[in-house]
Amino acid sequence: MSLITCPLHTAARRFGAAIAVDGPQGPLSYIELDGRVSALCHHLQRQGVKPGHHVGYLAENRVEAIELLYACMRLGAVFVPLSTRFPEAQLAQLVAELDIQWLWQPEGDAKLAPGLDLTPGYEAVLWRFDASQPVTLLLTSGSSGHPKAAMHHTLQHLAAAEGSQDQTPLALGDRWLLSLPLYHVGGLAILWRCLGCGATLVLPEHKDPALCLASQHPTHLSLVATQLKRLLDQPEGLTLLANLKVLLLGGGAIAPNLLEPLANLPLRALTSYGMTEMGSQITTGPANSQGLSGFPLAGRQVRLKEDQIEVRGDCRFLGYYRNGTLTRPFDDDGWFATRDRGQWVGEQLKVLGRVDNMFVSGGENVQPEAIEAVLNRCDGVEEAVVVAVEDAEFGHLPVAVVRGQWQAEVLNKRVMKKLPRFMRPRHYLAWPDTLHSAGLKVARQAVVEWVKQQRLPD
Numbered sequence: 001m002s003l004i005t006c007p008l009h010t011a012a013r014r015f016g017a018a019i020a021v022d023g024p025q026g027p028l029s030y031i032e033l034d035g036r037v038s039a040l041c042h043h044l045q046r047q048g049v050k051p052g053h054h055v056g057y058l059a060e061n062r063v064e065a066i067e068l069l070y071a072c073m074r075l076g077a078v079f080v081p082l083s084t085r086f087p088e089a090q091l092a093q094l095v096a097e098l099d100i101q102w103l104w105q106p107e108g109d110a111k112l113a114p115g116l117d118l119t120p121g122y123e124a125v126l127w128r129f130d131a132s133q134p135v136t137l138l139l140t141s142g143s144s145g146h147p148k149a150a151m152h153h154t155l156q157h158l159a160a161a162e163g164s165q166d167q168t169p170l171a172l173g174d175r176w177l178l179s180l181p182l183y184h185v186g187g188l189a190i191l192w193r194c195l196g197c198g199a200t201l202v203l204p205e206h207k208d209p210a211l212c213l214a215s216q217h218p219t220h221l222s223l224v225a226t227q228l229k230r231l232l233d234q235p236e237g238l239t240l241l242a243n244l245k246v247l248l249l250g251g252g253a254i255a256p257n258l259l260e261p262l263a264n265l266p267l268r269a270l271t272s273y274g275m276t277e278m279g280s281q282i283t284t285g286p287a288n289s290q291g292l293s294g295f296p297l298a299g300r301q302v303r304l305k306e307d308q309i310e311v312r313g314d315c316r317f318l319g320y321y322r323n324g325t326l327t328r329p330f331d332d333d334g335w336f337a338t339r340d341r342g343q344w345v346g347e348q349l350k351v352l353g354r355v356d357n358m359f360v361s362g363g364e365n366v367q368p369e370a371i372e373a374v375l376n377r378c379d380g381v382e383e384a385v386v387v388a389v390e391d392a393e394f395g396h397l398p399v400a401v402v403r404g405q406w407q408a409e410v411l412n413k414r415v416m417k418k419l420p421r422f423m424r425p426r427h428y429l430a431w432p433d434t435l436h437s438a439g440l441k442v443a444r445q446a447v448v449e450w451v452k453q454q455r456l457p458d
Contacts, residue, residue: 044077052077078136140277163281368398374419
């Protein structure tokens with residue numbers, strides 16, 4: 001047991017009137033947020049929420065999600081944010097698998113579990129709780145199929161936030177725009193980072209990051225490469241980015257044409273490698289076009305075992321939860337095998353791709369991510385996913401599904417210049433409107449199924 005005073009209550013005492021959350025509904029100070037969460041705890045208890053209960057949240061980023069997370073933390077309940085992009089059948093399956101007893105969602109939506117009323121108030125009390133008890137269930141990206149539910153306790157989230165300060169400094173008065181969904185670990189991690197140092201979590205007033213930069217004045221921003229490209233394409237894009245202190249970009253290689261405009265700006269452009277199981281970031285370093293993912297952060301250990309990345313540390317999750325069972329996929333020394341391939345380049349980690357994604361074509365091993373990295377650096381390409389299709393002669397052949405404005409001849413020329421011939425995609429397909437991302441990543445299995453339905457020329 002690890003009894004601690006609630007980190008939110010501690011933040012309220014330390015930072016007082018500093019703004020904890022700012023957004024469309026106006027600012028909330030740490031004192032006000034602490035009071036609202038205290039009142040919400042009592043309200044949830046009266047409705048029947050008990051320690052150990054799993055409480056779902058199904059909505060976009062709103063202040064209610066923040067209050068509900070902290071209330072669950074104090075009550076010993078488990079906060080389970082769900083993606084609004086999941087179809088109803090999959091949501092119903094997840095509600096059953098994850099034992100969700102309560103579910104908050106906007107009024108008027110079809111109810112998949114008993115609902116909750118979140119009525120804010122202003123009653124402040126001192127809360128102490130066991131921080132080693134589970135507090136969140138976060139779904140992995142599910143990029144290779146059905147998502148898994150990773151369980152963490154409060155101390156693991158706090159350790160993840162503390163270690164991120166190594167490369168991503170955040171302080172009282174800073175403002176981090178919540179541009180990522182709270183059901184994604186990259187979004188939820190921002191809450192814990194702000195909590196530890198008195199920074200402000202900024203709820204977006206607009207879907208367009210450029211409008212948020214102009215009106216809400218964040219100092220820290222997380223983007224994927226596609227979002228950065230769209231921002232730079234706007235006439236005022238560079239001017240808006242110049243007001244940032246830190247720009248954290250999605251992991252992997254960043255196209256040189258996206259990095260060059262940032263070189264003269266007074267900000268730190270960073271890239272990272274992370275995962276749900278480790279509470280977000282594992283390594284972080286300067287953004288680059290070589291695919292380097294940075295240095296291991298404090299409190300994390302990283303090793304390569306037969307080219308596969310293994311990790312452990314204070315922020316490592318408790319295990320995967322499903323149907324009342326917690327599976328702990330660790331060896332005797334606490335190492336977690338990520339199923340990612342990697343290599344060391346000096347003291348920085350380079351992630352080569354998922355072991356599960358590799359396939360054999362004509363006797364040669366093909367890592368789809370290596371092809372994607374080349375395609376994603378081509379002008380006009382917003383996103384590319386490479387999958388394998390069966391072939392009678394070679395066993396499997398690579399096919400690329402590409403979003404953006406591109407020409408197959410240009411892409412082919414680039415691939416042939418950078419990669420062996422056997423890695424050249426045999427077909428380039430335009431990205432369909434039906435493909436959506438699961439979190440920040442496209443569901444690779446969904447791409448595979450879509451490609452199977454297409455008639456490919458011989």
